[in-house]
Amino acid sequence: MSAGDFNAQPLPDWRRAVLKVGSSLLAGDVGAGNASGLDPRHAVALAHFIEQSRARQREVVLVSSGAVAAGRHRVGAGGDGLVLRQALASLGQASLVTFWQQLVDRPVAQVLLTHDDLRNRRRYLNARATLRELLRLGALPVINENDAVAVDELKLGDNDNLAAAVASLVDADLLLIATDIGGLYSAHPRDPSARPVERVEKITPELLEAASGGAGMLGTGGMRTKLEAAAKAGAAGIATALFCGREADVVRALEHDRLHGTLVAAQGDRLRARKQWLRHAPASGRLQVDAGAFAALHRQGASLLPGGVVSVEGDFRRGDAVEIVTGTESAVFARGLAQYSASEIRRIARHHSNEIEGLLGFRYGESVVHRDDLVLLDAAPAHTETMP
The missing domain is CATH 2.30.130.10 (PUA domain)
Known part of the structure; x- marks a missing residue:
């Protein structure tokens, strides 16, 4: 199964979007001379989309995984314990920001959040005011979990759900989730009977159960967590687009407001909610x-x-x-x-x-x-x- 299984459909109108990029799209075989531990081959097209959006007077906020992979590369540490992952995230965060800075022609700003920052009203307002000002200044905010201190948040699907929370935080019109497959299928993508699901009107418990599965070796969330994030965004009146970030043609189509993937509809009006x-x-x-x-x-x-x-x-x-x-x-x-x-x-x-x-x-x-x-x-x- 590939992104080619999905027909083109129009994206909803948007002026501000949150783009979530998982570590499975950033980590892998690293070319010679790349000291970050992050592979730019898929990120280049995503960065071009961000820049093209800016040229059209649109704003993109980036939620990016990859700090743990970058930190592991720096020190060559094995293992997967919680404290180790927190340390690796701290080590790799600077490399992650530098990685994106090399791909876009504008200032990149690091913003580290926890779910507590989004639950506490004062910290919520502080975070939103900062992000609003960064966008006004023309910067690209790169958001990640504050993994070095957020014990509860280092778990399956953290950045998917963080992206949905950020979409609500910045009053986004659209949540874009770059995955390593084409989108949602009616069955496991390896199942010959699987068919692409191009539009979902509402995330149901039955759909979440059907989408349950193991996470990728380098990622922290499977399709279920992406649908959970889409449900949260939808409840806030924000549509979600799932697409394959490995396919440059699919990413380029986004620049023309064409989606080859799964669109999860918003539940009502964003501002009304x-x-x-x-x-x-x-x-x-x-x-x-x-x-x-x-x-x-x-x-x-x-x-x-x-x-x-x-x-x-x-x-x-x-x-x-x-x-x-x-x-x-x-x-x-x-x-x-x-x-x-x-x-x-x-x-x-x-x-x-x-x-x-x-x-x-x-x-x-x-x-x-x-x-x-x-x-x-x-x-x-x-x-x-x-x-x-």
Whole structure:
């Protein structure tokens, strides 16, 4: 079975994607003079796809395995114990970043995450703000598990599921998973009766069970973990494309928005799923804003800036959900995630955004609540209807 079994189909429209590349595509026979322990033969086409995407004003975030393989090459260590793998990941991370830097014509940034970083709201916001800024600067973020300290995450399928979490973190439109086979089949690819599955509308328990199988010798996850990742991305409204990263023609087709592989459909609208979560997240405090801020948020889809904050209620932390109100009736018209703590917002309220660093000694960004982290509620204060 090969990628040629899959007919071409259109990719969903996307402006930002997360591309996951497994170690089975990067490790192997290394040519003379390559000291990284990583083989570029498959990565070259993937790097070209990343660069072509940038030329089309698209953004790609890369989740790359391979640090353990690179570290093992550096010290020639055998064995596969947890502590050894953590040490090898630490040794190989610099080589992995250098490897990708040699393949793309832009700055490459290393970002190490654990699942805890994505569960904790403050660290989640910190990670997202960093990645958003890296993309604004035109850099290529290369993300990996922080394997040197993440004991629980060094397990089957870690980077597949990390990629799905990152896709949600950066508000991606598409998750791309490069595999060493063409995509999903109806049976084991070596089974003569196996047929390519080009589209999956929904990941079911039965499908996950059927996709269970052993991982590749160098990889950390089989098809089941990739489908688990696709299910998580789909629940966040993000489609997933599985394709063979060993086939240069398949990768080149992606540059023309053509997929030879398996497309797992998104379950609903991406932004709607996030907004729905924000609607029901428990609020830890309340921000009262003036008429100008209300108009900017309610009519222009803007972020909430500190100059529009009139008062702060509660003792919340950065990353907590807050209610946003206006007027003497304190009617809630929006909810969002605070970019600063309650005490910090009290200090910067009614000030211009360019004064934040002078007042606090640091700056997370210009907004108190970013528009990506804000949802407008259906009911708006009646008395604000006449506001300009």
